[in-house]
Amino acid sequence: MPFLTLAFPVFDPIAVALGPIVIRWYALAYIGGIVIGWFYARALLKNQRLWGGPSPIPLIAWDDFILWVTLGIILGGRTGYVLFYNLDFFIQHPAEILQLWKGGMSFHGGFMGCVIAVLAFCWTRNLSVLSLGDVTCAVGPIGLLLGRLANFINGELWGRPADETVPWRMVFPNGGPLPRHPSQLYEAALEGVLLFTVLALMIRFGALKRPGLILGSFIGLYGAARIVGEFFRExxxxxxxxWGGLTMGMLLSVPMVIVGAALALWAWRRAALTAPAPARQTLS
Incomplete structure (x- = not known):
């Protein structure tokens, strides 16, 4: 093992095994992200101070939306991976499109699936698309953090080769003999911890009162974080x-930065939501 190289901690990819029932860490990350995000979103929706009054999204509507967004993430993530990352293979092996347990999900596809779920749900319930989008994106970094940690546990999506100046470089079991950046942890920090912290601070200072501000900020900041992470990821x-040394992740993230910045700027310039004035009482 070269000097200043960490040994990759070998994890069992199976988190829980009960007879024929097997739950892998990657599946557990999805489940955990959805459950934790559901509780966090409920806390946001119940806090009237954050909205300047009652939330425009009823709690019961959010509970119903969980199934919609879960389907959007899974169907969109798989569709995005098939179309953006491995189309030639799946054209030749179409039956494997449904074999999700073999891996292969795309964030950008999953995000588009979420967008479709938000639009469809709001259309059926006559709810604010921007406000539901804000809540959904506020909890998004939780799932991203757990997903990237699951990537690390699985020893997949490793980083580019690193030299001696990177004391935490690792040799991944399936990444060849070269020490590499643990880019999954970089992305977990950027897309998960940092993005969640920024959005949480924005919410604390009233961002939910401007519908679309959290949505636009999430889109733009995720795009920027992903581009930075791609410089270290194989x-x-x-x-x-x-083209020009760019990766597919970079190309898909550039439009997110532009669209997200434009949406956040537009939302910021709009008038903030205010609490409804109390009804006047008259003497009889």
Missing amino acids: PDPQLGFL
Whole structure:
């Protein structure tokens, strides 16, 4: 083992095994992200101070929305991976599209699935698209953090080769003999911890009173965080580097930065929500 190289901690990819029932860490990350996010969103919706009055999204509506957004994440994430990252393979092996247990999910596809779920749910319930989008994006970094940690546990999506100046570089079991950046942990810190902290501070200072501000900020900041992370992450082998050394993750994230910044600026310039004035009482 070269000097200043950490040994990759070997994890069992199976978190729970009860007879024929097997739950992997990656599946547990999805489940944990949805459950923790559900509780966090309920806390936000119940806090009238954050909204300047009653939340425009009733708690019962949020509870119903969980199933919609879960389907959006799974169907969108898988569709995005098939289309953006491995289309030639799945054209030749279409039956494997449904074999989710073999891995292969795309954040950008999952995000588009969430967008469709929000639009469809709000249309059926006559709710604010921007406010539901704000709540959904406020909890998004929780799932991203757990997902990236699951990537690390699985020893997948490892980083590019690193030199001796990186004392935490690792040799991944399936990444060849070269020590590499643990880019999954970088992305967990950027897309999970940092993004959650920034959005939480924005919410504390009234961002939910401006519908679309959290949504736009999440889109733009995630795009920027993903681009930074891609500089340390090894590109998918079936794609490699694209134009000018860019990766697919970078190309898909650039529009997010632009759209997110524009949406956040537009939301910031709109008038903030205010609590409804109390009804006047008259003497009889």
